Amino acid sequence: MPHDIHIVTEAELRDIVTLDLALVDVIERAFAALSEGGVVMPPVLSMDLPQANGEVDVKTAFIPGVESFAIKVSPGFFDNPKIGLPSLNGLMILFSAKTGLVEAVFLDNGYLTDLRTAAAGAVAARQLAPAQVETAGVIGAGVQARLQIEAAHLVRPFSRVLVHARDAEKARACAADLGQRLGVEAEAVADPAALVAKSQLVVTTTPAREPVLMADWLHPGLHITAMGSDQEGKCEIEPAALSRADVYVCDRGSQCAERGELRAALAAGLWDRGTPPELGDVILGRATGRQSESDVTICDLTGTGVQDTAIAAHVRARFPGAGTVIRA
């Protein structure tokens, strides 16, 4: 029985969906739902394709009360830049949570993933960063470096941003972009330790496999969001830092133990506080977050299917007529 399916392109999505507080609220509610129970979120389906220097991840989640659920496919093919294509692509498919019929296909090439990932950073900052943030720092200078800082600024309107990246030129370009976009003082910083020392909020956005932020750099009143480790083998934060922080929070405990910062800490025997709290537990008040301005907090984000379902359902609800309608 043919029904209408909306096919929405990246360009169309960029026109209508942006990073704003409404989206941050949507993602915050998704994390709360994940901790409340009733969410069905299978482990990530991961396919390594060494012959193609690629990998494919499939994420999904069913959230009770949300009218649709998304299945997201994220291919990463790392030889693409050699032929002028981005490494990361993909799409999201939205299904009715009542009938399983396809409602929409978002041919977003990863744009909605970028947004929902940045929005999770804003949720982490809102829940865990000190109330007053004057300086925010970011390690990394790519798309997520920009989006994470923009997201953090929505909830902690700092007046200065510092950027460190291995490539100093990219760091300068990123700082210039952010300064202009947010209207704040912006500076590229050669020494990541100095960046952390001067910041109350730091986001790590690298694909690092060795720590880029050391445990000795932690200081009172620091919040860190580590969002780069989303695959086994990645590691941005020195493992000893997790137990040294007053509060360490996962987006999803089981995922962080497999592919987040927690993985390396567990492997090194440097995590001994049992099951860490999840971001949703903090949102719901079921776990203790920051208790004083001097606490050190770390949030480990690996990226979850609830974020995908939440953003896709949000786009569908706010822009029901978007895209090209195909009857199939």
Place this chain on the structure above:
Amino acid sequence: MPHDIHIVTEAELRDIVTLDLALVDVIERAFAALSEGGVVMPPVLSMDLPQANGEVDVKTAFIPGVESFAIKVSPGFFDNPKIGLPSLNGLMILFSAKTGLVEAVFLDNGYLTDLRTAAAGAVAARQLAPAQVETAGVIGAGVQARLQIEAAHLVRPFSRVLVHARDAEKARACAADLGQRLGVEAEAVADPAALVAKSQLVVTTTPAREPVLMADWLHPGLHITAMGSDQEGKCEIEPAALSRADVYVCDRGSQCAERGELRAALAAGLWDRGTPPELGDVILGRATGRQSESDVTICDLTGTGVQDTAIAAHVRARFPGAGTVIRA
């Protein structure tokens, strides 16, 4: 960087893709590739949605040498018939095996799955059934009952078909359809034991959770293809039959042990022949298939990602201009 993506509907697919020997050959090569090695086929991602009386399966496979790979999403929402919708739906997405870019979205509502499932039945019959089949029988009277018999007829042009189903009226309708379509004698049969006794080739196509074909019914020169058990808990063939057959073959051993006929046989302690051969092993001559006309053979089909990739890549290669082109 926007690129062309073909959106192809079920109606468009029905116009261009049918069950024929070319498709059977494509599916046979896919099974051979699976046994040759180099295929990357993760376990099925399964999501049970008891709140919606639904389930969702995601299957995929990367086949070396095939230019694209598919990811297939199959939702089954079993309250749909109450509101006039089919239970099974879904789509396939085809990605470039070189870049990971989306090439096509087949909004097939399960049509390509129906075809590749039937084609696997033809492969099983071609590899394992006796050379001479005069009578084919089918237990079940749904879409797959029709397609499996049509597929078997491509490789074993029998002159009579027998149909058994719990609902005698549906069995009669199915027999009438098949008789007309294939130009063979066709009869609905009330007693499944009699159906098996008279047939050289039997296909079971039911969602049964208790056996519908008993071990005592096996007779010299019988081939059985069991394709209904594709989820844990399903069972069509009495477990003792597997070891009593001369040859028992899986489409994929690990999947059959979890969700095929093999699962119940293992659970009952009735399988003691170690790792069973796979269909691809038989195709490649690495495992022994039927050795005499009097052998009893059973093939257990659970449905694999290589079939999805094979049919989707086949459609793309044969009909590169199909569907609506969306630039995204």
